[in-house]
Amino acid sequence: MKEILTSINGIPIRKNFVQNLPYNPYLKKLLKEKRKARILGEVIFWKKVRAKNFYEIDFDRQRIIGNYIVDFYVKSLGLIIEIDSSSHDEKQVYDGIRQEYMESLGLLVFRITDFDVRNNLVLIMKELESFIITHYGTTPSSKI
Structure with missing residues (x-):
């Protein structure tokens, strides 16, 4: 069983360090x-x-992974957070290739827009909580 990093809303979050x-x-x-x-x-x-x-x-902010610089990286989870500005509208193919590469390394990518961070931060943080729970959360083993 992987080591527990933290707990979100009572749900243990397990580490997923990618070496x-x-x-x-x-x-x-x-x-x-x-x-x-x-x-x-x-x-x-x-x-x-x-x-x-x-x-x-x-x-971590502005982390180099391979030939890319990611916006934010959570080393203990193997999680990348990308904040896309309007300039990413023309870069969908590039972003897809980049994300596929990151996922091939065993990393997960959580994408949000710059607009939402500036205007809906509370919602974004709730979505990030849900993403982490979904992908790294674990149910405590029940004692019988």
Whole structure:
């Protein structure tokens, strides 16, 4: 049985650490530029989850995985959170290929829009709770 990370609404959440993820060191310079860009939706989401504010879960911002930089990564769950702005409307094929690659590594991707983060943050956080419960939640074993 996998180790329990936290509990959401009384449901234990088990860890799903994915080891040996590929890393392209040439993206480090771009990573710094992306962090400085301070996209509003990312900043709002980061303020909500940083310093283990969301169920004691540790989020990384702007993480390199393979040849990509993901918006947020939860190492203990193998979970990527992508905040899509309107520029992603023309990038659906690219996003699909990218997501397929991440999933091939054993990672899960939770996609939200920048608009929803800016305008419906409470709803987004509830959806993230549900996503985590659905994919990482475990029912406590009953004693007979």
